[in-house]
Amino acid sequence: MNVIITAFERSPDGGQGLARDMRLRWALEEVGQPYEVRLVSFRAMKEPAHLAVHPFGQIPTYEEGDLALFETGAIVFHIAERHAGLLPADAHGRARAITWMFAALSTVEPPILELGTARIVESDKPWSKERLPLVEDRVRNRLHQLSSRLGDADWLDGRFSAGDLMMVSVLLRLKSSGILNGFPNLLAYVARGEARPAYVRAFDAQLAINKPLPR
């Protein structure tokens, strides 16, 4: 059954791999599932045909025969559930890996997205400079807790799982902020993720359709 995902026709990050199709590509590469990509323009994302699949008008989506899914976490989970390689076989390990997927998306990512909003969307507001340290502190608080838990382990719970895939993807959004430099074990954790052959293949595939932004 053909798998078709959607991605930005032109990603806002110019190919740095921060758009969420990257998480699907990485998961599909980890499990060895070929996929096709349909590029979507910002305009088309808000039109009825795309909204029928993704009610929030975003990318990525996932189509496989007559199954259509949206929401990155759900799609990565769907891939992980149907193929070997992203979830442990034992029930407890599997539940813990799923826990880390949810933790990445609903505990660690929200303050990181807030930081992005503060740094970019609200950068021209009069409160921007004074408010930024507050938002950064919320991110650091989470990173401190995550760093304590990870310790000197390679991955969050035994072998690499969909939980790590999601957590590394979330932390990658901090790369340009420099905040990760305060957490050497998290920096090394992210680098381990980026070094995986499946990550590299996924990254190169999304880069090939995006031109680097002029600096």
Add this chain to the structure above:
Amino acid sequence: MNVIITAFERSPDGGQGLARDMRLRWALEEVGQPYEVRLVSFRAMKEPAHLAVHPFGQIPTYEEGDLALFETGAIVFHIAERHAGLLPADAHGRARAITWMFAALSTVEPPILELGTARIVESDKPWSKERLPLVEDRVRNRLHQLSSRLGDADWLDGRFSAGDLMMVSVLLRLKSSGILNGFPNLLAYVARGEARPAYVRAFDAQLAINKPLPR
């Protein structure tokens, strides 16, 4: 196997049912699984014994024999996967219900939590009044999309599922803001959730250990 969840010794909302243990209670009531509750103080949440189960020092946690989980979404999913009643039996319907769980937690809830931060944590900041409408607009944008998708259906995708349980729980956080009043179908959707006998039992159970806040 005994199920033990943790909850606030004294919930910050005084028993309005917004603490996240409510989502677990509701799920457990829907599937008819008895559970015990261990109350945790704010101080104990940051101590090693609790951090060993919940690395981010929050509630709820879930223990069942030698399985220990944290993260509300993951626990609700674990309950939904092991008992009938919260996920459709057919594979596609199941995947779509899981999609709505993730959508509730990672697309709809983050701007709602940001609104809570803006209204409460940052209420004494000099930018508070000017910034609030911006944050409210982000919430309204999501609600508009959600409202369009729901239309006049009772639930998000066919019968009530864990996706609805999570979405209703997330929307309930908006009750005091009045923002939901602009979306009559979402108001009715939340009311349908609150009217479920399992919700009522869960709500009463958490209220019994919290005193209503003085008004």
